[in-house]
Amino acid sequence: MLELFAQLSISDLLPLCAFAFLAGFIDSIVGGGGLVQLPALFIFAPHYEHPTIFGTNKLSSICGTSIATVQYARRIDLEWRIALLSATFAFLFSFLGASVVSFIPKETLRPLVLFLLIAVGVYTALNKNFGAIHAPKLNTTRANFYAMLLGAGIGFYDGFFGPGTGSFLIVAFIGIFGYDFLRASATAKVVNFSTNLAALSYFAPTGNVIFALGFMMGAFNIIGAIFGARLAMLKGSALVRVLFLLVISAIILKFGYDTLA
DSSP, X not given: OHHHHHTOOHHHHHHHHHHHHHHHHHHHHHSOTHXXXXXXXXXXXXXXXXXXXXXXXXXXXXXXXXXHHHHHHHHSOOOHHHHHHHHHHHHHHHHHHHHTTTTSOGGGTHHXXXXXXXXXXXXXXXXXXXXXXXXXOOOHHHHHHHHHHHHHHHHHHHHHTOTTHHHHHHHHHHHTTOOOHHHHHHHHHHHHHHHHHHHHHHHGGXXXXXXXXXXXXHHHHXXXXXXXXXXXXXXXXXXXXXXXXXXXXXXXXXXXHHHXX
């Protein structure tokens, strides 16, 4: 893999690191970092095989996600039982989703996922108070059940397909559990870390991760994640809501273009 890394010039590495920083910043607040980082890898490392690009992207992403999780955990009172329960099932089903990816045509999911993304965006935009107040509304038994169900469903989806995973997680933690945007985003980071780890467990043993590039981009992803998490905690749910709508709009446009194309 070192020879693949050596093929990249400084003019390739600098923008990759810059986009990794931006991806870490956005992802730490509302998710969607892959919308920035993954296209950058396709543009500036076009000679890499697709699995290698995806694997390297996951290594860089998990660096930022882990630091963002720590940043939130230090300053926000997370419901760790829910977060870890959901993350555990997400890990297991994300690996399962990745393992069956060759048996089910992804294109059959595109129209449905596009519809769901649009519905999520419209509902959030029209409901001004959605995610404004942190008011958990489930008892322990129901919360545990929905945490397992959410982790399994989102984990499988992320391993199998992926677009909009962070957005779906945030909306689910707000709509089902009653979290505000800030805590929903923070909890989503824990689950995202788990699904990224599952993906790495799938890509790394098959030699589809360029560790030198992944860790280099990961360092910039971490710096972006630190800035993003601190800004989110400073400005609160109002900022997270605005950025959430911007990111999900970008995902819809990109996903809609790919679907129609």
